[in-house]
Amino acid sequence: MKKSISILVLSLSILFFHNHSISAEKVDLLKTDWTFKGLFGKYDRASLQRGYQVYTEVCAACHSMQYLSYRNLAEPGGPEFTEEQAKAIAASFEVLDGPNSDGEMFMRPAKLSDKFVKPYENVEASKAANGGAYPPDMSVLAKARKGGADYIYSLLLGYEDPPAGIKLDDGVYFNKYMYGNKIKMSAPLSDGLVEYNDGTEASEEQMAKDITTFLMWSAEPHLETRHKTGFRVIVYLIILSVLVYLTMKKIWSRVETKV
Amino acid sequence: MSDSHYTPKSKVGKWFNDRLPLLTLANHLTDYPTPKNLNYWWTFGGILTFCLITQIVTGLVLAMHYIADTKLAFASVEHIMRDVNYGWLIRYVHANGASMFFLAVYIHIFRSLFYGSYKSPREIIWILGIIIYLLMMAAAFMGYVLPWGQMSYWGATVITNLFSAIPLIGEGITTWLWGGYSVDNPTLTRFYALHYLIPFLILGLVVLHIWALHVPGNNNPVGIEIKKPSNDTVPFHPYIVIKDAFALLLFLIVFAFFVFYTPNILGHADNYIEANPLVTPAHIVPEWYLLPFYAILRSVPDKLMGVIAMFSAILILAALPWLDTSKIRSAVFRPLYKQFYWILVIDVLILGYVGAMPAEGLYLLVARIATAYYFAHFLIILPVLGFTEKTNPIPLSISEPVLAGSAMATRAVNDDKVEINLKSLG
């Protein structure tokens, strides 16, 4: 039995190791203390709210978040704006609705049930406006990149002058953490770019951290419930295992006497 | 079998049972004499049944929300993850459940290899198992296509292109599989239909697998035939049921850890990018459970031969009962085979590892050596070993090693429960 377990552990660890080795980048990603990591990880509400501010004021000009709705901003486990705040945010955007009774489409202020308004009508329009590069939708971005939140955080802070010998075309920038080091997005953040509503100093690192937290929430809106439920489930399973183990020992004690 | 004499006690039960002998079946299943020396490696049969049912139930639920359309599939999965009540939980259970299913099936297969469970008279059980395993791979592959992410799309493209290696008709077959000139909406909808069908085929085969098992009865760690029922067996219920339940719970703890704390570690980040037929991801690898076969495929430089090698690697298992010429079942009494067995385990792990690595340089060389060894194990080592190996003496009854192995433990238990024992004896 002992041997069997050690083999199981070994094979599991190989599984993990192998996954790690593929996801390992050539450069080590920047690390920061995410509140959402770990068994009890939760999002930092204030950071999420600031992150939303960075998104609207900086990213939203090019990046869509098509799977988010304005109502999500007020839902538990997220930025938790009040319903009034979320309504006000929604109402500041215009969405296309219709057709009305005259058969015409019309614009109206967005409601909580509406999806986030996109900066471009379609992928082609976004490419045309961005020199052929398509700013990816950011709804699940934090899960769609190896390294996840760390990668996005690093990328935002990873702009450097290109090393000697590397020539960059117009509209292409050097980023230490980007795959192939060439990125078509210019450095999006700089100190003081945003004036935070809550008075936090908008340093580059702070903004990178806030927007990354926001993107992580957007990719995993149920992370807090998942962590909470997971802890309960595992505690329950351990208790039940102990009970079943005791039951098993009782039942099998009848057999061992005959052996 | 003893249970053929079973008659229900109640009148209604008897009336019903004479018309449909479900109670006889239930009685057979509960009384089914099982060797009492089965170790925990034998609990994976029950665990696999649990995995299959979990996949079917969660899959059914996901099908209530999923939309098989290239324009909507990705969005419908996001809808499940964000809006559907407990949708995130159900999808993560289903996605990680596939991995858990394969983890359990590999343990189950390697248990069988170690204890020679595939040997006469259990060849049909083994071959049914191989068919189930093949269907599992098909179901897993098609299921991975459904979220319509980048890995879905490119995985589907690569795997379906395998068939284009077939001379003359290959191109026609791939076009037929796709229902078009590339992987597209017709491909997605048919994969969805088949992904829904296959688990029920597996379920049917599992019934046959268990039926075939109940004819000769379980093999056991000692690998000798035992009299059933006898002092060497216990009824399936409650003894094996409770032991399987305990093992299942331990398995569930691992399962839950993946679902709740690292739900995406076994997947690929690229699959959270919607499928784009114009851009292939930089690293394209299958799910971990298919990696050894992927390594075999890539280790052969010729397209057709690579495909043949990959399929042979699985099909060769079906011939195993006849390739292994040894009359002794359990590796416990085969000192040489035991060593080769562990080499094979390591070989397969190596294949899995290099399958995830780029097919170049040292990795390719290792993959080739490991592939060659894989086939040599089954085609050369096993047949020869049966004739040349000097095996250890096997005991006459399973009680003998049980006594020798766990005398201490038994005594300790006895001291503790002497009163209960006296009571149960008297």
Place this chain on the structure above:
Amino acid sequence: MSDKKPKNRRDFIFTATAAAGAVGVGAAVWPLVDQMNPDASVKALASTEVDISSVKPGQSITVVWRGKPVFIKRRTQEEIDKARAVTLDELKHPEKDEDRVKNPEWLVMLGICTHLGCVPLSDKGEYDGWFCPCHGSHYDTSGRIRKGPAPINMEIPEYVFLNENTIKIG
């Protein structure tokens, strides 16, 4: 005497295990049941705004709210009088017309027959209101059930007049 204690302990462990197992199964089944309830995006689609400026007296329009038809009928004086002339004891489901409308001219109600959910036809039936073709329920000009198998009057949804020309349902 000494064998009594272990026996009790054994019973306790068996019971505790079975109970704990049952709780777990119940907890595991709930998500599978609850997933069929309206999801977050469905719940969010609460209200619909309708422009009624172009509806002439005697006309009725049908709008969709939560996937169901809502009848908005601009009643003529004759229809209003007819609805108000009915005494409560003539009704299967007694409700005053005054309680069914916010503005007597406008009747806003769910266009669903309370029998088995079909959509009744307007200006049909023995009471000049609505008639359900599925099983022959007759409704009056206030949408009240007068004859046929339907048990209660057609339902009035929550709505408000935002202004003269706009109704918000929900």
